[in-house]
Amino acid sequence: MADIAVRHRTVEVDGITIFYREAGPVDAPVVLLPHGYPSSSFQFRHLLPALADRWRAIAPDYPGFGYSGLPDPSRFAYTFDAHANLLQRFVDTLGLTRYVVYLQDYGSQLGLRLAMAAPQRVAGLVIQNGDIYPEQHGPKYEPLKRFWRDPTDEGREQLAAAIGEEGFRREFLGELPDRLADRVSPDLWRLSGALVTEPLRRDAWLRLVADQGSTVAWFPRQQEYLRTHRPPTLIVWGPHDGYMPEGAARAYLRDLPDAELHLLDGGHWLLETHLDEVVPLVRDFLDRVQP
Template sequence: MRLFLLLLTLLASASAAAAPPPAAWPSKTFYRSIDVDGHRTFYREAGERSRPTLLLLHGYPSSSHTYRELIPLLSGHYHVIAPDYLGSGLTDHPDPTDENYTFQRLARHIAAFTDAVGLQRYSLYMQDFGAPVGFRLMQLQPERLQALVVQNANAYLDGLTPARLRFFEQAHRDASPGTLLQLHGLTSAEGVINLQYLRDVNGHPEKISPDAWQHDLRGLASQAQQLAQVQLFQDYWTNIEAYPEWQAFLRTHQPPALVLWGKHDPAFIAAGALAYRRDLPDADISLIDAGHFAVEEHAVLIAQQIVTFLGRLEQQGQLAPDSTQ
């Protein structure tokens, strides 16, 4: 009988550990703009500023719009803020013929944005292009980083197939008309809808809201807007060259990390998620039954895992609100 009761206790403990965190009513999401180095910068903000901050960095071809479902799910627990990069969404789109778009330029802009809105301490959520922006931001502001949430955001060669690696190198080194035509094709309706959002949803296109690609295509309507994104594809090889630096940053700083990865992603494959454990042996890693845009498919699941992860850090005293807020 005593053994039986012990077994029941263990099973109950395991069940409680696996249970999702309690839900919280969302707070209102505000849609704001602020001047950052002369550029109107749009951002979404929700949650009490007295709570720890989670800074959401979006990927291609989207903007903060990609987090429209996730923000309400998190805002009852945390202060959440999601900016649009230069050239994306509702932020200004400076002419790419005046100055090339690079990931270093985007990271400098987001660093200045954090100063403009007064963020001195935050956790980072990075997806896709959010990784090269986010890792550069960490290097610029290492003292501000409290924790890391990685969602299909690559920092290891393990996460790139040989074909994907060749694509990025060709985009960087080959400026021939054929390569430029291929890159511009990725900014077309066909490229955004079928080669991005619907590419890896396992035959369930109904999981992806058409609002996602309609919003993105409005941000890619002009030749200048398309050229800005093409320049970022051309610059992507500099991220691959920087992988060793980023990995060294992780080894040195050991930020608490949650790695969430849509395991059906053919662009950044699941091995890229597992590779984080080489430098962050204590990282929580979860492979999700989703594609590259996992937050479009499983926003609730992702929110549950984030709240559990950040809540544990709070209990351990590793996560605190921004003292300046």
């Protein structure tokens, strides 16, 4: 019987302790799982063992998130650029040279930059509610876009007000229909909420949220990467998402016309509500790109 146990490990990357969850044989094809906001590798706690019989699934916590180190901002900037560079160094530190990348939420930005930095390493992409087409943004983006256009102190205070357990609860439940809401574990918002009671950590998260507008300039470059390299891609999407509705998923087909698209009856956090549907889709895709 295959060992599907999830292992909990740390590694030093540029002097920062990075915690990561890993499951599967060390010599198996790799699936890299960068997490979304406001979460950590905990969001992949069910997917990791579901893949571990045949693949090596690896989910790191970013600096300041989960169980990773919390370096001073003088050492680590807590911007998207800094996190993207750190993810690349994490991959190099573990010696990973070929992988499928799971792209969701903030993890889609970091994962795409990883793919762009070394396209030859990318066996495929799984895209799940991670958007790069601003004209398809949902209405929930508007408060963020106001801050991007005019980053005032007042706007920053409004962003800060959402960094806490109640704000996280709203993020995780989002626009889910009531019939699905009880599938989402309250551990998600309570664990994240407990972490940001520490002022330095809360400040680190605020720095990253406030920097989100910097990702917009990357969208055309990311679209060009997809058009040019055409990585094998599975798109699995929950359209009950105020940030990323159905159109945000379909927009990928402009640049990836051969991508496989599945719209499930869920929202932004499909691994909580539709794990039993996502897993066979991902396994079938991995069988084809990493046999």
